[in-house]
Amino acid sequence: MRFTRGPAATAATAAAVTLTLAVAACSGSGPAIGNGGGAAPKGQMERGGTVTMAWTGASPNFIFPLAPVTNTDGYNVNLVNPMWPVLVYGGDGGQSTVNPAESLYSSMTWTSNDKTVTINLKPWNWSDGTPITSRDFTFVYNMLKADVPNWNYYVPGLFPADVAGVSTPTAHTVVLNLTRSYNPAFYTEDVLSYVPLLPQHAWDKTSMTGKVGNYDETAAGARAVYAFLQKEGSDMATFTTNPLWKVVDGPWTLNSFQSNGDYSYLPNTHYSGPDKPIVSKWVNTTFTTDTAELDTLRAGGSIDVGTLPLNDIQQAGVLKSEGYSIAAEPFPGVAEIIPNLYNAQAGPLLRQLYVRQALEDLIDRPQIVSKVYHGYADPGNGPVPVQAFTQWASPLEKSGGPYPYSPSAAIGLLKSHGWKVVPGGTSTCQRPGTAASDCGAGVAGGEPLSFQLTYASGKASVDEQEAAIQSSEEQAGVRIALKSEPFNTLTGTAGTCTASSHPASTCGWQLVDFGYDPYQLYPSGTGFFNTGGYNNQGGYSSAMMDSLINATEYGSSASAFYRYEDYAAEQLPWLWLPLESDIFVYKSSLQGFTPLNPISGGLNPEVWYFTK
Amino acid sequence: MTWYLIRRAGQALAVVIGVLILTFIMIHMVPGTAARSVLGLRATASRIAIFNATYGLDQPLWRQFGSYLDQVLHGDLGTSYILQQPVSSLIAQRLPRDALLLGLSTALALLIGLPLGIYQAVRRNGVGDYLLSGVSFTLYSMPSFFFGIMLVAVFSVQLHILPPEAPQATSVGGMLADPRALVLPVLTLALINVATYSRYMRSSAIDTLAQDYLRVVRAKGLPERLVLFRHVLRNSVLPIVTIVGLTLPQVVAGAVVTEEVFNYPGMGLLFYQASTSHDFPILLGCTLIVGVAAVAGNLAADVAYGMLDPRIRHGGA
Numbered sequence: 068m069r070f071t072r073g074p075a076a077t078a079a080t081a082a083a084v085t086l087t088l089a090v091a092a093c094s095g096s097g098p099a100i101g102n103g104g105g106a107a108p109k110g111q112m113e114r115g116g117t118v119t120m121a122w123t124g125a126s127p128n129f130i131f132p133l134a135p136v137t138n139t140d141g142y143n144v145n146l147v148n149p150m151w152p153v154l155v156y157g158g159d160g161g162q163s164t165v166n167p168a169e170s171l172y173s174s175m176t177w178t179s180n181d182k183t184v185t186i187n188l189k190p191w192n193w194s195d196g197t198p199i200t201s202r203d204f205t206f207v208y209n210m211l212k213a214d215v216p217n218w219n220y221y222v223p224g225l226f227p228a229d230v231a232g233v234s235t236p237t238a239h240t241v242v243l244n245l246t247r248s249y250n251p252a253f254y255t256e257d258v259l260s261y262v263p264l265l266p267q268h269a270w271d272k273t274s275m276t277g278k279v280g281n282y283d284e285t286a287a288g289a290r291a292v293y294a295f296l297q298k299e300g301s302d303m304a305t306f307t308t309n310p311l312w313k314v315v316d317g318p319w320t321l322n323s324f325q326s327n328g329d330y331s332y333l334p335n336t337h338y339s340g341p342d343k344p345i346v347s348k349w350v351n352t353t354f355t356t357d358t359a360e361l362d363t364l365r366a367g368g369s370i371d372v373g374t375l376p377l378n379d380i381q382q383a384g385v386l387k388s389e390g391y392s393i394a395a396e397p398f399p400g401v402a403e404i405i406p407n408l409y410n411a412q413a414g415p416l417l418r419q420l421y422v423r424q425a426l427e428d429l430i431d432r433p434q435i436v437s438k439v440y441h442g443y444a445d446p447g448n449g450p451v452p453v454q455a456f457t458q459w460a461s462p463l464e465k466s467g468g469p470y471p472y473s474p475s476a477a478i479g480l481l482k483s484h485g486w487k488v489v490p491g492g493t494s495t496c497q498r499p500g501t502a503a504s505d506c507g508a509g510v511a512g513g514e515p516l517s518f519q520l521t522y523a524s525g526k527a528s529v530d531e532q533e534a535a536i537q538s539s540e541e542q543a544g545v546r547i548a549l550k551s552e553p554f555n556t557l558t559g560t561a562g563t564c565t566a567s568s569h570p571a572s573t574c575g576w577q578l579v580d581f582g583y584d585p586y587q588l589y590p591s592g593t594g595f596f597n598t599g600g601y602n603n604q605g606g607y608s609s610a611m612m613d614s615l616i617n618a619t620e621y622g623s624s625a626s627a628f629y630r631y632e633d634y635a636a637e638q639l640p641w642l643w644l645p646l647e648s649d650i651f652v653y654k655s656s657l658q659g660f661t662p663l664n665p666i667s668g669g670l671n672p673e674v675w676y677f678t679k
Numbered sequence: 680m681t682w683y684l685i686r687r688a689g690q691a692l693a694v695v696i697g698v699l700i701l702t703f704i705m706i707h708m709v710p711g712t713a714a715r716s717v718l719g720l721r722a723t724a725s726r727i728a729i730f731n732a733t734y735g736l737d738q739p740l741w742r743q744f745g746s747y748l749d750q751v752l753h754g755d756l757g758t759s760y761i762l763q764q765p766v767s768s769l770i771a772q773r774l775p776r777d778a779l780l781l782g783l784s785t786a787l788a789l790l791i792g793l794p795l796g797i798y799q800a801v802r803r804n805g806v807g808d809y810l811l812s813g814v815s816f817t818l819y820s821m822p823s824f825f826f827g828i829m830l831v832a833v834f835s836v837q838l839h840i841l842p843p844e845a846p847q848a849t850s851v852g853g854m855l856a857d858p859r860a861l862v863l864p865v866l867t868l869a870l871i872n873v874a875t876y877s878r879y880m881r882s883s884a885i886d887t888l889a890q891d892y893l894r895v896v897r898a899k900g901l902p903e904r905l906v907l908f909r910h911v912l913r914n915s916v917l918p919i920v921t922i923v924g925l926t927l928p929q930v931v932a933g934a935v936v937t938e939e940v941f942n943y944p945g946m947g948l949l950f951y952q953a954s955t956s957h958d959f960p961i962l963l964g965c966t967l968i969v970g971v972a973a974v975a976g977n978l979a980a981d982v983a984y985g986m987l988d989p990r991i992r993h994g995g996a
Contacts, residue, residue, distance in 0.1 A: 126762060128762055128763045128764060129763065136718075136726050136729050136730070137717075137718075137729065137730050137733050137734075137760075137763075138763050139717060139718055139719065140761070140762075140763065216725055216726070216729060217729070223723065301763060303764065325849055326764065326768070326772060326849075327772070327847075327849060327944055329847065352847070354942045355938060355939050355942050355943065355944055355948055356939045356940075356942075358828075358939070358940065359843070359844065359939065359940060359941065359942035360942075362828075362831045362835060362836065362843040362844075362940075363843050363844055363942070365835075365836045365843075366831075366835040366836050366839065366842070366843045367839065368842070368843070368844075553955045554955075555716045555955045555956040555957065556709075556710065556711060556716075556955065558711070558715055558716055558719055560710045560711040560715075562715065573715075601723060
């Protein structure tokens, strides 16, 4: 599972990047390894058994579902969601869509020009037999409202800041009156998909020995409860013994936990949802590196589910002989190179759309997919991955995007804007000026078309990708100097750079590749490309883009999304890159593992079972 | 001797504080900030402010250092920014594991390396000496990650006789309860160190064997076995004592590569990961522990000199 949105998303991305050390593609020329959606179960179902899943570098450290802003460990989601799922369950089989059966709500009705949403909850129960009610929603809302900056999923302006009022007309009905109209799809899939329900009847207290009350109904009380739960949620020594954490509504309950990242679950025997666990125990074990994990897989150890790094894809045959099957899962995210539009040196160049177009024209994405990722990557035709989000990918993106690989188009663009193109050398501006056929504002005569591309080190596939880009850009005389840095160093030194504020200390980068940005259910552009967006590091700003993004979030037009998507694809606020898929290894006797849920990262162990 | 120990302890304290100050200054010179590194480069200003206030990073550097020293004197090494656990707990979890792994491998390396060195010295320039020298150089020149992976490939993947992972128990007792899992990581570290110890021992023993007093003891009819054990070993082992003393900080600093290969989260990985993520409390905590181990190891070596060689005394000389 991955969490994806908001300022916390960067740390989530960091965690995901760590995970992606074990992410790969497959050998050969095409997807011989699929998601397994059509695979028929083999053998007879066997109830019980222990399924062991391997992680690389995972070390969850917080169990309370509303983690504080200072705790950005993305693996906490993996620990928490099986016990306290969110209101809107993401991923239905192999599709990146809402899963109505697994979600906690039975219906969601939008009224008042999409400014009011009425949420009806399913008549499900907590593990202690108490019904899940609308009070559990208001409990969460009250805590977040009282101390909203201290929620690591909080996005300024969104839930709960955008809630004008909450009412609970019945025990299973919540009515949210919002401060503005929203696109229902956006709000359901990208906002409410982060909100869990929590057991007010067990957690509304301010100390372990105190009695449960309605403390959350005052702001001070809510803050005290929130602080108490966050404090308890950080005490790893009591994760399995604290009575608070025994009350769950997900399919699993925590059985053991070690601070090194090893933990296990037992089925929640009172789970009300449709998919009750079939195996009797789910063990998560962590490895320091994917190499150590692979060695254990190859040695025929006890791991039932693991990941296969790209560099070791040739081991697929060995693993199959050890009784494993392999499945690939398109990743719901966008991979990109971010141009710094306000870098002192490269900014004037990168602000020219034709320059960004030429750069994109020169990226041979099909070749990167084929040679670097061995066929297991989204083509990266625009802001929405066409493989993971078939329902949101526009016809333009599905047809290859606006900028298929074309060195001749790039050369034509540059020449038509006054550049002397020197293939294999360095192109230079010959016609400075702001006319349509000139180099553009801020570009001096004789200025070379050269950039520095900084990227996160540590992955051979990324090294290969950047080298391929460097090489293909040379065909139009674009010089790319490569610089790799550890991911955390990169995040510490490459900051947001905008027209209004461009501190030199964090604005020295020109082109940067952090890996990718994950999406939740709704692949919205908010935060990425809107003016001042929290992920808009390169300082891109366009009134048209802002308007189109707003339409996807606040409008009601069904076609608004495609309009935004195509505009973003064409305007290149980021340069689009292929995004590699996840490769999973699982015991062939384990059924139900595929199709992989893209949103939960393939984690649906409640439907897994062994066969005889 | 007592005065010597007090004086050395004072020096050690000064060294440790000096190391802490230097480390504190240096880690704050690393480009970027802890908040950005932990929260991500797209963290909002308000999030960064909360983070900095939580960890006192909005204070002047000298005040931060003062607060840190105060914490340390009260037994608190701070809380990891990334792992969100007390540094003392993290070290307490990992240090015994590394001490076991590196302690066992050092002991094994000494057990093999010292007799080997003496044997080579006695059989100097013989076939056995050349053969063992070749093996030693081969092992010494082999990167530990490669050697470890080779051992895993042979004994775990091909032969299936030893597990590829080190014991995953969190306590020393639990780890010792799974001795098979200790074999490969201990062997990896030990065999590489055998070369170091045996080469030093060989060189030192060759010098010792040329001493006149050995002719005397042999002339007195002392059996060769006792000559080697009582006189050659004891008089040749001093350089090894220095090396073993210098090994102590390595024992607590961990072995990054071996920890990675054998899925053995120890001090080495803890420090490495902290160094790439601006996790200052871990960096400072580990540095403190390694600094203390370094001065303690040197002190122990100096004291051992006096015990092994009566000619060396520390009584204020």
